[in-house]
Amino acid sequence: MAKQREIKLASRPQGMPSQDNFLFETVEIPALQADEVLVKSLYISVDPYMRGRMNEGKSYVPPYALGEVITGGVVGQVVESKNDRFQTGDFVLGELGWREFNVSKGRLTKLNPQLAPLSAFLGVLGMPGLTAYFGLLDIGQPKEGETVVVSGAAGAVGMIVGQIAKLKGCRVVGIAGSDEKNQYLVSELGFDATINYKTSPSIRKELAELCPQGVDIYFDNVGGDITDAVFLQLNDFARVALCGQIALYNTEKVEVGPRILPILLVRRALLKGFIVSDYQPQYSVAMQELGKWLQAGQLKYRETIVEGFENIPEAFLGLFRGENVGKQLVKVADPF
Incomplete structure (x- = not known):
């Protein structure tokens, strides 16, 4: 019989994952x-949420089992x-x-x-695009003229959030980790302003300058110090879509940060965590609208594609070093 390679979880990471x-x-x-189907993998997705599944403990999806093959999104x-x-x-x-x-039973x-x-x-027509769509439109409820901040x-998610917010007539401020990324957000995707969190002397001060009318919607992908700074700029009745906390995924102990509940109370703000699978019954509607925007040139995207099955772990680790622009993928093979 023919042979193939597969990748299993050998051990649970302590802090930042490694090749080991x-x-x-x-x-x-x-x-x-x-009733089974044999699928040749063409593109394999690596995503930040997978880090959480490497830990033991209850979450919205079961953790990966030690010694078992890691799973995720695959186009084949x-x-x-x-x-x-x-x-x-x-x-x-x-x-x-x-x-x-x-081998799949047809799901x-x-x-x-x-x-x-x-x-x-x-990416744009998959889980990241759907995450951006539902998180912004359902939780954020953007209105023309409002200010949206995206960490x-x-x-892959953040760049779509910003573009949809612009389509809805909002002012959009993006936070990313390099001048190259921020230049792309402004010049290619139409963001109004950006902050390089790695070089900013004070994210709080820059936010105050770039958001003189405050922040109406915050789409949070990262958590940590960035989110602490954004919360101080929230307007009354602001909405916060809690999508990810990548700044905290590799911490080995619980960090003590600002108490945010008084801010939410005084601002009468909404903070809601969500998982894209909550919206599964509405996927087809979202896909149609995302596809329409994409074909009309109103929605752009970028991908970071690493080639070679053997490079999947390294591509995954690169997510936490901020190496990707847009969706991080691994190309495993060409179609036949």
Whole structure:
């Protein structure tokens, strides 16, 4: 039987993950049973939320099990099918393993490569795009003329949030970690202003200068000191969409920060955490609107693509060093 490589969780990280937490193995590709589909991996997504799944403990999804293959978003192509819904050559999206080939019982979404490049279905037309769409529009409820601040603004979610906010007539301030990223946000994506959190002498002061009317909506991807600074600028009845806390994912002890509840109380502000899967019944509507904006040139995106199955762990680790602009992907193979 044919062989393939797969990647397992070898150990649970303490703080920042390392290559030692991953185990490569070569195994046989199993024979298909009734209703199953064999999928060749083309693009594998690496995402910050996966860091949380490497820890033990209760969360919105079960943790990865030690010694088991890590799973995430994968775009692939059907190589063999014993399922009437899929034919050889179909392009599909699914929650699959970090493997060169995956056997699925058909819990896959067919993709139309004429709508967008295949990689986009893991980014602007995938989980990040949907996360931006629902977090901003449902929780943020943007109104024309309001000020929106986005942390992690050059990431896969943040850059879409900012563009949708601009489509809704808002002033948008992005926070990212390099001058190159911030230049892209302003010159290519239409952000009104940006802050480089790595070089800013005072994020709080810069925010006050760039948001003279205060902050109406904060889309939080990072947490930590950045979020502490934004909270001080919140307006009355501000809305905060709590999407991610990447600044805290690798901390080994609970940090003591400002007490935010008095700010929320005095400002009568809304803070709501969300997971994109909460909105699954509305995915099709969101996909149609995102696709319409994309085809009209009103929505742009960038990807950081690393090539080679063996480079998946390194691409994942790069997320926490801020190396990616837009969606971080690993290209594993070309279509046949």
